[in-house]
Amino acid sequence: MKKEIITLKKLAQILELSTSTVSRALNDHQDISEATRKRVKNLAQSMHYVPNIFARGFRKHKTNIIGVIVPNITHYFTTTIVRGILEEAKLKGYRVIISESNNDTAKQTEMLNTMIQFGVDGILVSLTKMTKDIDTVLQTLNKCPLILFDKVSNKIPCTQVTINDEEAAYSAIEHLINIGKKRIAIIKEREFSYTSEKRYAGYLKALKDHNIEIDEKIIISVDDISTQQGKRMTNHLLSIKKKPDAIFAITDSSAVGVIQTLKKFNIKIPEEIAVVGFSNSRFSTIIEPNLTTVDQPGETIGKNAVKYLIEEIENTTDTISNKMIEIKGTLIIRDSTFKV
Amino acid sequence: MKKEIITLKKLAQILELSTSTVSRALNDHQDISEATRKRVKNLAQSMHYVPNIFARGFRKHKTNIIGVIVPNITHYFTTTIVRGILEEAKLKGYRVIISESNNDTAKQTEMLNTMIQFGVDGILVSLTKMTKDIDTVLQTLNKCPLILFDKVSNKIPCTQVTINDEEAAYSAIEHLINIGKKRIAIIKEREFSYTSEKRYAGYLKALKDHNIEIDEKIIISVDDISTQQGKRMTNHLLSIKKKPDAIFAITDSSAVGVIQTLKKFNIKIPEEIAVVGFSNSRFSTIIEPNLTTVDQPGETIGKNAVKYLIEEIENTTDTISNKMIEIKGTLIIRDSTFKV
DNA sequence: CTGAAAGCGCTTACAG
DNA sequence: CTGAAAGCGCTTACAG
Structure with a gap:
């Protein structure tokens, strides 16, 4: 036709x-x-x-296409980033190809290769959870401008755009301390997650700065941070002798599990145990009590990632830049903690 | 570099x-x-x-790129469709370019044109709300294979992939009738929404088949179906003399507003008023009571849309096919209605 | 101010 | 079984 x-x-x-x-x-x-x-x-x-853009692109060795790889496209926060990416790219005359790695490193590698072969001008990656296989990412780095966003890694020398996880977590913990909490548990991911580690660092720093004892017993690490795990770990936290009086769950979806479990045991939130999440996802105003959480400006992250990528694409010099861009998240205080 | x-x-x-x-x-x-x-x-x-895929594509007049236009990429249901699209496309050796129309018809038109210019092999569109401007879509239809999914329109003669809205709504209403409800309100969109009209048709048919009186007073139409409107319309429904004993909200997000408002007035769900939504979005198991709703298999819709599109792309004959594909949704019964 | 010609990297009808 | 040549639609250095 x-x-x-x-x-x-x-x-x-x-x-x-x-x-x-x-x-x-x-x-x-x-x-x-x-x-x-x-x-x-x-x-x-x-x-x-x-x-015919193809003829032109072919001629000029430029496709005006940006490749994007995300672990899971159904996460609300991810979609807000994608929205920012689409908007900014369009503004600058670029088209966007999206792939989903499903947190599978092999798939991620394959996608990286396909994108290169396809001739994208640059790639935006949010890493899979277990990115041990950094090699292919490093390799790609030599072939094509690449920028990391959201799920990043300090082992990859390139520009990275994230939220200011450490500071945001710090302010969340400080808020809990301000409302009188003294025994604050954290549910985080294991060491492989850069984002989680940053939030954990903020947690530690806030406790130290306020001379609060750090107790390994209420520092919980899970492989897969989900509502399910939030539930399981809350059960665990409730079983130990010195129960926490607050729980900082490193994602909203795990916080949802925390709240549901606390409610099941008729524990008063926030009087007995306060809860803080991270993301300001849509759940946070649907769950009861509404969740105190950190709002992450996804669109801004997306826009910035594109901005820096295009800068690299259009920059002819051969140097790989590695700026660290931190976008500010803001703590939103709701009923799962006291308002001061 | x-x-x-x-x-x-x-x-x-x-x-x-x-x-x-x-x-x-x-x-x-x-x-x-x-x-x-x-x-x-x-x-x-x-x-x-x-x-070099561009050289090849250029030579063969084929890009192996599929364009996708959705109204709002942050909707969970949309992301599940997108996931299906990405998966199936990849399987068949196609890449996917995504654009977001933000429910803006002008933007949609522009995107359609850009995609054509860009030389995509085919386009998948989920229409904006107010698609009065059908002209550009019709025009595009002459230039390039195009298939509608999710938000479709019977005014456009092409293949369309949706959920079986009418039947699914019918079974939702029938369920309400089975648990003894006799005065069932509906919160729907105005006439422009094809999907909403189908669900409304299912509602009407179910009531008729069970000889239940249809009362215009509890048939509510809104311009923009959202949590906000769910709240406002519930307030309204509670203000009329003969209150409903069940509310069928045409989307989960409006159902959330319905439930929140009923709870505010201490109305027992489902004893006094039962609530049914549509989508099986993530809210439905977070809101309390958990929401009875229709599960829409987004991935299946996405995969089918791609399948039929590629069929058209690779089919050399000049006829435009217009199959109507309906994917089955299933009613999921939760606490917002009685389990039978 | 305008044109002829080469070339981007590939595929394919034609010839042998 | 293999090769020379044309051509997809565009841009651009070169020439005038």
């Missing part, structure tokens, strides 16, 4: 000009007289001429 | 063959001897040769 395609050549024939002139006129080349330019543009418009 | 690129020509030089032969060997053309084929493939592999 191909329609007749208008090409430069056809326009040229009709106008009795060369394709070169038509091409230049359309691209506002300075050498072309105002008169011809107008003639050409008018005809092009009236015939609904659209340049 | 361009790396040295391996091309067919280079391989040919090294092997002392013509590019034609190398090309054919790589594409498993039958004319090539087993021996040469192996030699070529071995070298290609060891030199990490990857074909």
